[in-house]
Amino acid sequence: MKIIIVGTGISGLTAYHFLHRFLTPLLPNLQIDAYESYKSPSIGIGGTLGLAPNGLYTIKLISQEAHSAILASGFPCAKFEFRNSNGKVLGLMSTGSPDRYPGTGGEVMHSRAAIYGEILKVLEEQGARIHYGKTVVGVVPKEEGVEVTFKDGEVVMADLVIGADGIKSTVRKAAFPGVEARFEGLVGVGSTITYSAVPSSEHPKEIPYDYKNSKYSPTVMTFGSNGFFGYSPINSKTGDEGRYQWWSTAESDSEDRDLPIEEIERQLLERHKDWVNPEGEKVIDSIIRFAIQQHKDSAETDRSKRILVLPNYFMQTMEQYHSDDGKILLMGDSAHVMPPHSGQGVSLASEDGYVYARLLAHEIQRTKAAESKDYKTALSTAGKYYTEMRKPRSDKIMAIAAKSGNMKRNLSWWEEKSRDFFFGLFLRFAPDSIHDGTFGYKVDEEVDKFLSTKS
């Protein structure tokens, strides 16, 4: 069997690993090739994100070492503190503690590049066939398989093509025309602050040089009437080795990612100029000035200090993630675009790969496809089961994310007051169990349960 994976972000790498693991014992002739537009691994590229307990659970199934390394180098974040821009604390929300979700490590704040780097290491050790600098431009189903065409003119046939090619997926466009991600009118801007760059006397107020001995919550999310501002450590170190992430999200009618730094600076300072912490201090203004200075001083030489502009995208829910014959399949953001405020982009992407690999292995065994070399029934049933398992979960998480994104839009005086009131009530009375469906998802047990209803 020949499988092509388009894209090697988190979903592509995870799918590769699990397909290789579960299919190799069944199919001696298995060949998996992954193709990636980037000319080399995207090490060091990207910003920061929250990795939820369910994502960490799946990463542990890939590799105990990768899981431990991610936990050790990220910031374990058990709670978010929510405030409004006038400095009022609206409440605290549990984000997934290790006690509630044992064995996962809880929620961690980390750089996307570090998570990607740990998973890539596992793939490299297993000798994965990843071809860089290869952009797929066409995917056409044929009687004998699926024809994949590259920008450089090469054409390759496969029995199965997996689109793990992100928000603007070429595979989705080719196989599921009419479904497209669109800019949702919200743009996030953010970066990582590295303390070693400046003397401690110049560090932003409140963001503690030593957060462990601070009276403040380390992870703060502030809502205003014209956007949102969040910050959190992304490692557990203090002093010069401490690193923080910050991000500002607000409405915009432009999805231009290449705004000049002076324009970014102007917009940020204007948007957050009156925002204060509970003590009336302009902490956010001070973080912005610090980050802008860091960008101007070192972004040319050090990517990690750059301010990134990330437009948020929305996509209607898809009817299915597989073509009817099961020969083309979507995973991760190509199937379900997760905005950053879902906190689930990486986690759902990694679950997808595990689920599909187990389902396909099951169907190959059930249909004895290894002996007959006829994969048709196995592919079509595995595709159908994959959508059946994944779509309800992704749709639900996307709907929750859309609601929380709306709190970051421009609000009238009345809308702002009502948000503070109802969100405050929610934070006060919502039980910790509210996240169990999302965070407590154990992907291996869920596949076992699903398959037990099918045999």
Ligand SMILES: Cc1cc2nc3c(=O)[nH]c(=O)nc-3n(C[C@H](O)[C@H](O)[C@H](O)COP(=O)(O)OP(=O)(O)OC[C@H]3O[C@@H](n4cnc5c(N)ncnc54)[C@H](O)[C@@H]3O)c2cc1C
């Ligand atoms: C470099 C990078 C940095 C990111 N930084 C952040 C961040 O800071 N914060 C955040 O919340 N999310 C970030 N994301 C998105 C986040 O990683 C994803 O939302 C999530 O992990 C789901 O991953 P995915 O594998 O489905 O898609 P992606 O991570 O988008 O990966 C898709 C991959 O497919 C490749 N690709 C696309 N089209 C083609 C094609 N035609 N042919 C071949 N290859 C193709 C892309 O180059 C990419 O490597 C980033 C993604 C990337 C690629």
